[in-house]
Amino acid sequence: MKIIKKVLRRVYFLYCRAGKTVASHQRGVSLKKDVTFLGLPIITLMADSTLEIGQRTVLVSTTMVADLGVINPVILRTVRPHAHISIGEDVGLTGTVICAAKSVTVGRHCLIGSDVIIADNDFHPITAPNRRYERDPDRIGAKPVVIGDNVFIGARSVILKGVHIGDNAVIGAGSVVTHDIPANTIAAGNPARVVAGVPPIRNLSALREAGMPDGGMPDFNDLAGLQPIVLASSSATSQTTH
Ligand SMILES: CC(C)(COP(=O)(O)OP(=O)(O)OC[C@H]1O[C@@H](n2cnc3c(N)ncnc32)[C@H](O)[C@@H]1OP(=O)(O)O)[C@@H](O)C(=O)NCCC(=O)NCCS
Numbered sequence: 001m002k003i004i005k006k007v008l009r010r011v012y013f014l015y016c017r018a019g020k021t022v023a024s025h026q027r028g029v030s031l032k033k034d035v036t037f038l039g040l041p042i043i044t045l046m047a048d049s050t051l052e053i054g055q056r057t058v059l060v061s062t063t064m065v066a067d068l069g070v071i072n073p074v075i076l077r078t079v080r081p082h083a084h085i086s087i088g089e090d091v092g093l094t095g096t097v098i099c100a101a102k103s104v105t106v107g108r109h110c111l112i113g114s115d116v117i118i119a120d121n122d123f124h125p126i127t128a129p130n131r132r133y134e135r136d137p138d139r140i141g142a143k144p145v146v147i148g149d150n151v152f153i154g155a156r157s158v159i160l161k162g163v164h165i166g167d168n169a170v171i172g173a174g175s176v177v178t179h180d181i182p183a184n185t186i187a188a189g190n191p192a193r194v195v196a197g198v199p200p201i202r203n204l205s206a207l208r209e210a211g212m213p214d215g216g217m218p219d220f221n222d223l224a225g226l227q228p229i230v231l232a233s234s235s236a237t238s239q240t241t242h
Pocket of ligand 1: 173
């Protein structure tokens with residue numbers, strides 16, 4: 001039984017590797033070294049649009065290896081010509097959907113929870129005529145999305161057009177992010193609001209000595225200089241991040 005399981009796992013691994021090879025030959029796709037596919041993602045690119053994926057990034061498209069499971073495989077799509085998707089190195093994507101009409105940029109070392117949706121456009125106009133079939137880009141809202149380095153996005157969140165999420169930020173599960181989120185903050189809810197600051201690392205040198213693998217080592221300089229976060233809302237109290 002053990003041997004059968006081992007063989008099946010090996011066959012599945014080879015199947016995923018074949019999928020990766022096919023994807024890497026797709027026009028406009030650039031996969032850096034050691035990108036891993038677990039399950040097969042769906043990648044569709046419009047003419048003259050591009051997809052770049054940085055080294056050591058892992059795309060999980062199967063419930064077998066995702067603690068929370070996935071509703072769908074990773075989907076990476078450009079929906080207009082000349083659009084661009086860029087995913088940095090050492091990023092984890094689990095059942096993530098990224099759709100770009102202009103551009104979606106994900107920084108390095110990001111952790112994107114199960115079934116997150118990131119879209120830089122509305123897909124349909126908000127004005128009433130011909131909403132269902134309209135293809136004129138001038139009538140359909142689209143603004144680039146930028147996600148910084150070392151960002152953690154909780155499961156089933158939705159990141160909407162024009163949003164910039166700063167480095168080291170955390171987005172709570174199930175959030176709908178409609179506005180920019182500052183670096184080093186925790187934001188959550190619908191619409192997502194800053195609820196706290198990311199606690200700083202107390203002992204950076206110990207962490208480094210503990211031997212984090214190079215790929216998992218973000219730039220901690222920003223965290224070291226973290227300032228207290230003061231919430232804008234009148235009902236909120238100021239949060240110190242010590
Ligand atoms: C964002 C998160 C990491 C914050 O954890 P935490 O620092 O322990 O935060 P707390 O539970 O103390 O919550 C702080 C405040 O934010 C609110 N909050 C936290 N997560 C929230 C969410 N997902 N949606 C709405 N509000 C949220 C809390 O209600 C609380 O508000 P209050 O101060 O008014 O009571 C955590 O809540 C979360 O969403 N974790 C899920 C991560 C995930 O999806 N992992 C899957 C990986 S595949």
